[in-house]
Amino acid sequence: MKTxxxxxxxxxxxALAGTSLLLLGISSSIVVASRAAYDAEQPxxxxxxxxxxxxxxxDDLAQATSIVEGSTTAVExxxxxxxxxxxxxxxxYEWSGTVGDAVYRSINGDSSPLAxxxxxxxxxxxxxxxxxxxxxxxxxxAEQLLYAFEDANLSNVPISTTSWLxxxxxxxxxxxxxxxxxxRIEFEAKQDAAATGTLLIKVRNSLSVLTSLLGxxxxxxxxxxxxxxxxxxxxxxxxxxxxxxxxxSISFEAISLLANSARMRYCDACExxxxxxxxxxxxxxxxxxxxxxxxxNLRVYGKVTRPARTPTxxxxxVNATVSIVSYDTSRPAGRSTASIAARPVVPAGTxxxxxxxxxxxxxxxxxxxxxx
Numbered sequence: 001m002k003t004x005x006x007x008x009x010x011x012x013x014x015a016l017a018g019t020s021l022l023l024l025g026i027s028s029s030i031v032v033a034s035r036a037a038y039d040a041e042q043p044x045x046x047x048x049x050x051x052x053x054x055x056x057x058x059d060d061l062a063q064a065t066s067i068v069e070g071s072t073t074a075v076e077x078x079x080x081x082x083x084x085x086x087x088x089x090x091x092x093y094e095w096s097g098t099v100g101d102a103v104y105r106s107i108n109g110d111s112s113p114l115a116x117x118x119x120x121x122x123x124x125x126x127x128x129x130x131x132x133x134x135x136x137x138x139x140x141x142a143e144q145l146l147y148a149f150e151d152a153n154l155s156n157v158p159i160s161t162t163s164w165l166x167x168x169x170x171x172x173x174x175x176x177x178x179x180x181x182x183x184r185i186e187f188e189a190k191q192d193a194a195a196t197g198t199l200l201i202k203v204r205n206s207l208s209v210l211t212s213l214l215g216x217x218x219x220x221x222x223x224x225x226x227x228x229x230x231x232x233x234x235x236x237x238x239x240x241x242x243x244x245x246x247x248x249s250i251s252f253e254a255i256s257l258l259a260n261s262a263r264m265r266y267c268d269a270c271e272x273x274x275x276x277x278x279x280x281x282x283x284x285x286x287x288x289x290x291x292x293x294x295x296x297n298l299r300v301y302g303k304v305t306r307p308a309r310t311p312t313x314x315x316x317x318v319n320a321t322v323s324i325v326s327y328d329t330s331r332p333a334g335r336s337t338a339s340i341a342a343r344p345v346v347p348a349g350t351x352x353x354x355x356x357x358x359x360x361x362x363x364x365x366x367x368x369x370x371x372x
Contacts, residue, residue, distance in 0.1 A: 046326040050334025053103065053115045054322040057093050061320050061338035070351040072122050073097050075320070076106075077344075095121040099329060119325040120333070125351050126318045128343075136308040138178050146171035146180070147276060147300040150188075154267045154297060156229075158192045158260035159199060159252050162284045165264055166207055167296045170247035170275035179305040181240040185218075185250060186233045188297035189264045190226050197222040197261030200253040203239045207249045207279055207288045214248060215239040222261050229265060231299075239302075247275060250300070253285065268294040316343040317351075 102113035215238030254261035278294030
C-alpha cells in the first residue's frame with residue numbers, strides 16, 4: 001500500500017481559490033466599515049468634531065489676558081507671549097454666520113480656516129461686576145486743617161525786636177501723601193499798648209539762622225490785631241512741595257524799635273506732641289530754647305498732595321462657553337466652557353451680545369491705573 005506525501009494540484013488550486021474568496025470578503029467588510037466609521041457627516045462623528053473644535057477654542061480663551069471684542073460669532077483676545085518676541089499674541093476666532101462657512105482663527109492678524117462646514121457657532125460670556133477705588137495720578141486736594149492747638153489758660157508774652165516765639169509742626173498725613181503745603185495760619189494774639197508795631201510771620205524748614213525762608217514773609221500791622229485776645233487769620237503763599245516726612249517752623253517776630261508788635265499766648269507744659277513744639281528766643285533768633293511740651297494757640301491750614309482716588313465699578317470676564325454645530329443645524333452642538341484664570345477687565349462696549357452677569361464676591365479693591 002502506497003503512502004500519500006503531498007497535496008495534488010487540484011487541491012492546491014481549490015484551497016487557494018477559497019482563501020482568496022475569504023480574504024476578498026474580509027477586505028470588503030473592512031472597507032465598508034472604515035468608510036462608515038470615518039464619514040465626517042455621520043452624527044456621532046460630527047458631534048465629536050464639534051466638541052474638538054470647541055475645546056481648542058476654549059483652551060485658548062482660558063489663557064486670555066485681555067478682551068478686545070466679544071460677540072456671539074466672534075471673539076478677539078490677547079494671550080501671553082508664545083513666540084518669545086516679548087509681546088503678547090492677539091488671537092481671534094470668527095464665523096461669518098452663514099451655514100457651511102468655516103471658522104477662522106487669526107494669530108496677530110494672520111488668518112486661516114480652522115474648521116470647514118460649520119452650521120452654527122455661538123459664544124456666551126459670564127462676567128462679574130466689582131466695586132473699586134481707582135488710583136490715578138497725584139493731585140493736590142482741598143484746603144484742610146493740618147494742625148491745631150487751643151487752650152484758654154495760657155501765659156502770654158510780648159513780641160519785641162529781641163523776644164520771638166515759634167512753633168514747629170509736622171502734620172499727620174495719609175500714608176500715600178507725596179507732599180503738603182501751608183495755605184493759611186490762624187493765631188491768637190492782641191495789640192500791646194501803643195499798637196504801633198509790625199508783626200512778621202515767617203515759615204522756615206527749621207529755626208536755624210542759616211535756614212532760608214519758605215515762601216514770603218507775612219507782615220501784620222499791630223493795629224490790625226484785636227484789642228483783646230482773639231484769632232487773626234493770614235494767608236500764606238509759596239510754602240509748597242514739602243516732603244511728607246518734613247516739619248516746618250513758624251516764627252513770630254517784630255521789627256519795631258520803639259514798641260512791641262503784639263502779645264501772644266503760649267504754654268510750656270500743656271501738650272506733649274511728638275511732632276509739634278514751641279520755641280522761644282530772647283536774642284532775635286540767634287539762639288532758640290525749645291519746650292517739647294509747649295505750644296502756641298495756633299491753627300495751620302494747608303493742602304495735601306496724594307494720588308487721586310475715584311470710586312468706580314468695572315466688569316471682569318469670568319468664563320466663556322463655545323457652542324459649535326458641524327454640517328447640519330439639526331444636529332446637537334459640541335460645547336466647551338473656558339474658565340478664564342486672569343479674569344481680565346472688560347472695557348465698556350467690548351462684549352456686545354448674550355452676556356450674563358453674576359454677582360461679585362470682591363469688595364472695594366484698589367486699582368492703580370499706572371499698573372493696569
